[in-house]
Amino acid sequence: MKRLMLATAALALTAGVASAQTVRLGTEGAYPPYNFINDAGEVDGFEREMGDELCTRAELTCEWVTNEWDSIIPNLVSGNYDVIIAGMSITEERDQVIDFTQGYIPPAASAYAATSADIDVKTGVIAAQAATIQAGYVAETGATLLEFATPDETVAAVRNGEADAVFADKDYLVPIVEESGGELVWAGEDVQLGGGVGLGIRESDAELRDKLDAAIASMKEDGTLNAMIVKWFGEGAAVWGEEDEGGK
Template structure:
């Protein structure tokens, strides 16, 4: 009976360790080329490929979870997943709540885009996704901010005449401008690059991903991946 109990305990402990090595990666799934849902209904994009490679290098088993952007940090801190990898710029305000890895992109431009090159972005109505560095910038700029839950809705607002222009990551806007009547109105640099976010208590897990990001920088594979997905902010 004693040996059976000990054997059961060892199995339970082993299962606990195995469970701890399964990391749930939270993303939005609505911000190409960083992350989106493909035709098969799966998370795809630069961050899917990056996240899978980081998990491989960190020798971790990972699963993917999608979450609306406006609650993506609260659902991390409440334990619904273990890390955020969702085009999230590193900012001092967010760093008060979560712990970031080093950036896996350098700061890349955010851009204004509208249906006319004559728009004065200083006094215009500007659409931005809520809870982003872009919406915070517009709010502080003196322009009129209109916020939307998703990036696609910001584009729809400009096309419908509800906003004069949109401010978003240029990587997101590039294919949209190329295939529509929108024109770029100017670039700005915001934030400190994009990184993964973790609960502050998960320093060991964060360290494993930080080391994996560093290894991808060192061997050049991160820049190759950024090139593949046509994302600025190479190292």
């Protein structure tokens, strides 16, 4: 789903955190329904509910930390938190810097939203969040890429006429388009990107990865994970089938 990060990261810490009393979960807090900050100032959304359940099943004490997207991998590697849980797609580029659990959301579509369905998404000005798989894709299409630090800014760029369309996870854009009252519509074709969404872990933390992997697998097996996906993303969301169980 989300995001290609090519930022250079520091060397991973050699000390694992699997034996630590508290595991810190790092998220963006700005990408609903994956993660957002609610009116009480707390991390909320699909990943908050799922992350809390994972920690219960893995018998871990967890606390939540927010971090801006563009530095989320470097700050994992440098030890500011222990897990990335932020709608992050599993990609080969990221896997060279950090490790991933198996996916907790199947690969899903990215989409274009614009003020007109007639926008040529291959030649127009396309807004995307910086350091994402969507930004990387737009840069290779021949369109003019306009990058922003946050997802909200990409949508605002379309509304104020700065960009012709925004390209992002369709799951993120669906409620925005539906609630726009016709101001925003779909343009172009959906695009399949990434290898699903997984938890990012430092490469030195294999024990922690294995605990979280086992918890994800158990949520797939008993249907809890699919139920959460449908709750937060709707009945049409991609869910796990028997052929997907346990895959990374």
